[in-house]
Amino acid sequence: MKREKALYNPDVDLNTYRLTRGQRFTYALGDFGYNFMYYWLSTYLMIYYTDTIGISAGTVSIMMLVVRIFDAINDPFIGSLADRTKTRWGRYRPWFLVGSLAMATCIVLVFAAKAEWTYTNRVLWMWGIYLLLTVASTCSNMPYGALNACITPDSEDRAKLSGLRMMFANVSSMVTVIIAVPLIRFFATDGSATDERGYFYAVLITCLLGIPTMIICAVKTKEVVTPPPSQKTIPMKAQMNSLVKNKPVMILVMGQLIQGCVLYGRAAMLAYYWQYNVGNPGFATTYGWVSLVAAIIGTGWLGNFLFKKMQHKGRVCATLNFMTAAAYGLMYFVQPPALSFWVLTFFGSMSFYAYMGVHFGAIGDAVDYGEYVAGVRCDGFLSSFISVANKAGGAILPAIGAAVLASLNYVANGEQTATVLTAINCFITVIPAVLSLISGIFYLKYPISTKEHKKIITELIDRRTVVNS
Numbered sequence: 001m002k003r004e005k006a007l008y009n010p011d012v013d014l015n016t017y018r019l020t021r022g023q024r025f026t027y028a029l030g031d032f033g034y035n036f037m038y039y040w041l042s043t044y045l046m047i048y049y050t051d052t053i054g055i056s057a058g059t060v061s062i063m064m065l066v067v068r069i070f071d072a073i074n075d076p077f078i079g080s081l082a083d084r085t086k087t088r089w090g091r092y093r094p095w096f097l098v099g100s101l102a103m104a105t106c107i108v109l110v111f112a113a114k115a116e117w118t119y120t121n122r123v124l125w126m127w128g129i130y131l132l133l134t135v136a137s138t139c140s141n142m143p144y145g146a147l148n149a150c151i152t153p154d155s156e157d158r159a160k161l162s163g164l165r166m167m168f169a170n171v172s173s174m175v176t177v178i179i180a181v182p183l184i185r186f187f188a189t190d191g192s193a194t195d196e197r198g199y200f201y202a203v204l205i206t207c208l209l210g211i212p213t214m215i216i217c218a219v220k221t222k223e224v225v226t227p228p229p230s231q232k233t234i235p236m237k238a239q240m241n242s243l244v245k246n247k248p249v250m251i252l253v254m255g256q257l258i259q260g261c262v263l264y265g266r267a268a269m270l271a272y273y274w275q276y277n278v279g280n281p282g283f284a285t286t287y288g289w290v291s292l293v294a295a296i297i298g299t300g301w302l303g304n305f306l307f308k309k310m311q312h313k314g315r316v317c318a319t320l321n322f323m324t325a326a327a328y329g330l331m332y333f334v335q336p337p338a339l340s341f342w343v344l345t346f347f348g349s350m351s352f353y354a355y356m357g358v359h360f361g362a363i364g365d366a367v368d369y370g371e372y373v374a375g376v377r378c379d380g381f382l383s384s385f386i387s388v389a390n391k392a393g394g395a396i397l398p399a400i401g402a403a404v405l406a407s408l409n410y411v412a413n414g415e416q417t418a419t420v421l422t423a424i425n426c427f428i429t430v431i432p433a434v435l436s437l438i439s440g441i442f443y444l445k446y447p448i449s450t451k452e453h454k455k456i457i458t459e460l461i462d463r464r465t466v467v468n469s
Contacts (some may be wrong), residue, residue, distance in 0.1 A: 001451075005021065009431075014034060015461065017152060017153060017154070017224060018152065018154060018157050019151065019152050019157055019160075019161060020421055023189040023221070023222075024160065024161050024164050025082060025146065025164070025188065025214050026216060026217055026220040026221055027151060027161060027217060027221050028161070028164045028165040028167070028168040028169075028215070028217075029216050029217045030096065030100075030144050030147075030165075030213070030214050030217030030218070030221070031128075031144070031165045031168050031169035031171070031172075031212040032105075032165070032168035032169065032171070032172040032210075032213050033100070033115070033142070033210040033211060033212070033213035033214035033217070034100070034141060034167040034169070034210075034214065035168075035170070035172045035176075036172035036173070036175065036176055036206060036209070036213070037103070037104055037107050037176075037203075037207050037210040037211075038103075038107070038128055038137070039172075039173040039176040039177065039267070040107060040111070040176065040203050040206065041107065041110070042263070042264040042267040042268060042394065042398075043176075043177065043180070043267045043268065043271055044180065044199070045110065045268075046060055046268045046398055046401075046402055047194075047268075047271040047272060047275075047409020048111060048199055049113070049126055049452070050412050051194050051237060051404075051413055052097065052115065052194045052195070052196050052199065052301060053113050053114075053115050053122055053126075053196065054115055054119070054122070054134040054349050054412070055122055055123060056406065057402040057403070057406040057410055057412075058402070058406040059123060060126075060399075060402050061350040061398075061399045061400075061402035061403040062399075063126060063130060064395045064398060064399040064402070065395060065396070065399045066362060067127075067130055067131055067134050067395070068134075068391055068392055068394075068395035068396070068399075070134070071134050071138065071388065071391050071392075071395075071414075074134070074135060074138055075138050075142055075384040075385070075387050075388040075391070076381060076385060076388065078095070078135075078138050078142060078380075078382045079142055079146070079378075079380035079381045079382075079383060079384025079385075079387075080234075080378075080379075080380065080381050080383065080384075082095050082142070082143050082146065082380035083378050083380040083381055084234065086403075089144075090150070090222075090223035090226075091150075091223065091226075091379075091380065092143035092144070092146045092147050092150065092223065092379070092380065093141075093143070093147070093218050093221065093223065095139050095140075095142075095143040096139075096140055096143040096144050096147070096214070096218050097214070097215065097218035097219075098139060098191050099136055099137070099138070099139025099140030099141075099143065100140040100211065100214040100215070100218070101211065102132075102135075102136035102140075103133065103136040103137065103138075103139075103140045103212065104207040104211045105207075106129055106132050106133035106137075107133065107203060107207055108200075108203055108204050108207050109129045109241065110126075110129050110130060110133060110182045110203075111199045111203040112200055113125050113126065113196070113197055114196065116391075121349060125275075125407075134391075137391075138309075138384075138391075140214070142380065142383055142384050142387045143380065143383075144217075144221055145363065145383040145386065145387055145468070146367075146380045147221060147223065148161065148162065148165075148226060148263045148360065148361075148363055148364050148383075149363060149364030149367040149368070149379045149383075150223040150225050150226070150379055151222065151223060151224055151225070151226065152224065152225070152364075153224070153225050153363050153368075153457055154363075154457075155364075155450055155453040155454070155457075156307075156450065158361045158362075158364045158365065159303075159304065159307050159313070159357075159358065159361040160304065160361075161361065162170050162357050162358070162359075162360040162361030162363075163249075163299050163300065163304050163354075163358070163361065164299070164300075164357075164359040165235050165357070165360060166295075166299040166303075166353060166354075166357035166360060167295065167299035167300050167353075167357070168295060169356075170291070170292075170295030170296075170298075170299060170353045170356070171292060171295060171296060172210075172280070172294075174288045174289070174291045174292035174295060175207060175239065175288070175292070176288075177284055177285070177287065177288030178285050178288035178289060178292070178293070178320045179193070179202075179206075180202060180284065181193050181281055181282060181284055181285060182285070183198070183201075183202035183205065183206075184199055184202045185198060186198070186202075186457060187200075187201035187202055193281045194413070202218070213259045213398065215430055220425070226377075227376070227377040231320070234376050234378060234381075235299040235376070238374050238375060239374075239376060239378050239381055241373065241374040242370035242371065242373065242374035242376060242378050242381070242382060243370070243378075243381070243382060243385060245373045245374060246366060246369055246370045246373060246374075247369075247445075247447055248362070248365065248366035248369050248446060248447060248448050249366045249367075249369070249370060249382055249385070249386070251314070251442055251443065251445060251446050252359065252362060252363060252366055253385050253388075253389045254387055254389070254439070254442050255317065255359055255439050255442060255443060256359070256386045256387075256389035256390045256393065257339075257389040257392055257393045258393060258395075258435045258436070258438060258439040258442075259356065259359065259390065259393060259439070260389065260390040260391065260392060260394040260395075260399075261357075261393035261394075261396060261397040261435055262324075262352070262393075262435050262436060262439075263352075263356075263393075263394070264394035264395075264397065264398055265393075265396075265397025265398055265400075265401060265431065265432065266394065266398075266427070266428045266432055268398035269398075269401055269424055269427040269428050270284065270287070270402055270428060271284070272405075273424050273428055274287075274422050275427070276420070276421060276424065277335060277424055277425060278335060278336050278414045280336075283336050283337075286336070286342070287345060290342050290346050290349070291345065291346075291349040291353075292426045293346070294345070294346045294347070294348075294349035294350040294353065295349060295350070295353040297349045297350055298349065298350035298351060298352070298353040298357070299353050299354055299356070299357040300352035301398065302320075302350060302354040303316065303320070303354035303355070303357045303358045306319060306320070306354075307358060307361075310445050311449055311450040311451070312446075312448075312449045312450065313358050313359075313361060313362040313446065313448070314362070314443045314444065314445070314446020314447070314448070315346070315443070315444070315446070316355075316358045316440045317355055317359055317362070317439075317440070317443040317446070318440040318441070318443035318444045318446075319440070320351045320352070320354050320355035320358065320440075321351075321355055321437070321438045321439045321440030321443065321445035322436070322437065323347070323351035324348055324351045324352045324355065324432075324433075324436040325433045325434070325436035325437040325440065326433075327343075327344045327345075327347045327348030327351065327433075327435065328348050328428075328429050328430075328432045328433035329429065329430065329431045329433035330344055330430070331345070332425060332429035332430050332433075334428070335425075338409075347459075349414070352436075362446070362448070363382075363383060363386060365448050365453050365456075366382065366448070367379050367382050367383070368453065368456050368457060368460060369456060370382055370450060371460060372456045372459060379456060397427070397431070401427050404423050404427075405420065405423065405424075408420045408423060449453050463467065
């Protein structure tokens with residue numbers, strides 16, 4: 001009996017293959033570069049267009065929602081195209097490389113608007129570039145997520161890989177938080193933290209530094225797990241079955257939606273929180289340092305520690321969500337410079353970022369489950385729905401936040417009412433706490449343990465062997 005060559009390297013055995021530390025490192029570089037650049041959007045896009053460029057909060061809110069509705073169609077379409085792509089580089093790396101270059105360009109252009117343009121031109125620029133950015137981001141982030149299931153078949157290996165990936169992602173995000181305000185002020189014509197020239201050059205430098213890490217990832221990362229040779233085409237019915245009959249993926253989609261709401265909803269409101277609730281934008285740097293240390297400990301130790309103890313990614317994700325909910329809920333009652341605020345920031349960030357690492361490590365297992373129940377491997381298609389959920393969450397809560405501020409008569413660069421300040425506080429504390437609690441409840445239903453995943457992988461390998469015997 002001849003074993004089917006389901007790998008690019010025929011000497012690699014799916015039963016024993018493991019990533020080296022160097023291979024995990026080069027893959028994780030992709031998320032480092034992505035988040036190093038993209039965090040400008042999640043944290044500063046809304047306040048940049050409302051306070052610096054002079055567009056109403058309501059208009060920004062509408063744009064975010066409409067573009068994300070388009071994105072809900074765009075992601076699965078690109079995911080399906082990536083699944084059907086055949087090159088000597090594999091299915092996903094070409095998409096990731098081109099998409100990353102395009103995304104970096106669009107991020108710079110988003111922050112190239114001028115306040116002296118007519119209001120119509122400012123709005124058209126915001127809409128047009130943001131739409132292009134959304135497509136470019138999909139072409140970068142969706143294939144990158146799909147690679148997680150393709151570069152190793154081992155569940156524990158994927159947990160370590162995703163932990164490192166999230167460490168790099170969160171470290172880079174916090175580095176951006178730390179350097180953002182100082183960079184803006186350095187390049188600003190008036191030394192302020194809201195100057196349009198300061199924004200542009202700070203973002204440009206960040207993107208120039210971030211893009212090489214994504215190029216290294218695209219060149220060095222190798223796709224190992226590929227579809228079985230019997231999968232010449234991907235029938236639409238089988239593709240949909242890999243989604244709708246896939247309980248793990250549906251739970252991950254819901255988790256990713258809430259994760260996007262919590263991560264980007266808080267990030268969008270934090271800039272307002274420092275400016276108006278606390279009265280010191282410089283606290284963003286302190287927040288970045290505290291969160292940076294917490295992210296390293298969370299993704300580098302806490303997530304892996306709990307996974308080794310529980311051997312069940314769903315239960316680990318539930319536990320970490322409950323911890324996050326407690327920390328964010330208590331944060332409502334305190335604010336900087338109180339030490340308790342920074343202690344709660346540390347514990348909330350540590351548990352949340354540890355959860356992100358374990359969550360992304362579960363995606364590859366869910367893709368394996370999709371092949372197990374539907375007979376086809378659709379890494380890109382399934383990853384696209386998880387990507388859509390993340391982007392939807394990243395648009396929904398910031399958009400709701402902008403709409404709430406507009407309805408409460410938020411005044412850009414002015415003195416805010418007590419109602420506006422309370423709303424801003426709720427968006428970084430109570431609302432994320434409730435959402436994290438709901439997310440934890442969903443993860444209690446996640447069905448794949450480490451033991452169960454090993455059974456699934458064994459069955460998939462046996463199917464490949466039988467097909468080619």
